[in-house]
Amino acid sequence: MGAPMSISPKKKQVGVVCAVLLIPLAASSADKVPGPAALFKQVRALEQGGALLPGSHLWMHGSRMVDYYTIDRANAIAVQAATHGVARVTRFPAGSLYIKENYDIHKVLKTVTAMLKVPGYDAADRDWVMAAYKPDGHLIAYGRVQSCISCHALAASTDFTFAPGTRLPITTVRQFFPGQPISPAYRAALAAHGSS
Numbered sequence: 001m002g003a004p005m006s007i008s009p010k011k012k013q014v015g016v017v018c019a020v021l022l023i024p025l026a027a028s029s030a031d032k033v034p035g036p037a038a039l040f041k042q043v044r045a046l047e048q049g050g051a052l053l054p055g056s057h058l059w060m061h062g063s064r065m066v067d068y069y070t071i072d073r074a075n076a077i078a079v080q081a082a083t084h085g086v087a088r089v090t091r092f093p094a095g096s097l098y099i100k101e102n103y104d105i106h107k108v109l110k111t112v113t114a115m116l117k118v119p120g121y122d123a124a125d126r127d128w129v130m131a132a133y134k135p136d137g138h139l140i141a142y143g144r145v146q147s148c149i150s151c152h153a154l155a156a157s158t159d160f161t162f163a164p165g166t167r168l169p170i171t172t173v174r175q176f177f178p179g180q181p182i183s184p185a186y187r188a189a190l191a192a193h194g195s196s
């Protein structure tokens with residue numbers, strides 16, 4: 001690799017300056033993106049004692065039989081940002097983590113979905129790392145998951161997060177989850193509010 005033996009002091013200095021500037025930039029995004037297993041550890045910690053997402057409560061009704069009941073939790077960063085309600089937040093800070101526990105009609109946990117904010121991860125889609133797990137941590141989906149993103153993009157004004165209690169029309173739910181049975185409780189709630 002014939003490296004030049006003599007470098008003038010001035011060139012050497014330029015080289016050092018570039019290294020100092022570039023190394024932190026290159027490391028910042030990659031370092032903060034936990035892999036699926038590391039992210040699941042954070043998810044599990046939230047499951048076992050995380051605060052409820054402001055405005056939500058235990059055993060909310062999801063749209064389908066696979067999320068007949070849901071529990072939304074958030075870490076301290078996200079809770080702090082949403083103190084006055086998710087509807088008031090236009091951008092969530094770095095490190096915000098949300099989880100949605102999906103239970104069946106017998107209150108048996110079926111899946112957990114998660115979204116973690118990592119600036120620079122996916123700028124076009126508001127930088128959320130999306131993931132879905134079975135209760136034991138078995139991975140279902142992870143990363144820039146288009147099926148998650150394209151629905152959550154409907155909540156663009158609140159940074160791709162839905163305020164608790166948001167009810168999408170059944171046609172929208174069917175479009176994203178074809179063939180999945182819709183919860184009768186969800187239908188009833190929609191009907192009570194004059195939509196379907």
Ligand code: HEC
Binds near residue numbers: 062072163176
């Ligand atoms: C058909 C639209 C749709 C799809 C597809 C979808 N979600 Fe959601 N998601 C919602 C709605 C609506 C809510 C709010 C109501 C609730 O909590 O049940 C929500 C809530 C959440 C929450 C709690 C935070 C919040 O925004 O309220 C997380 C975390 C989440 N989803 C992650 C995911 C992940 C990860 C995927 C893909 C594996 C996904 N979602 C796919 C519609 C969708």
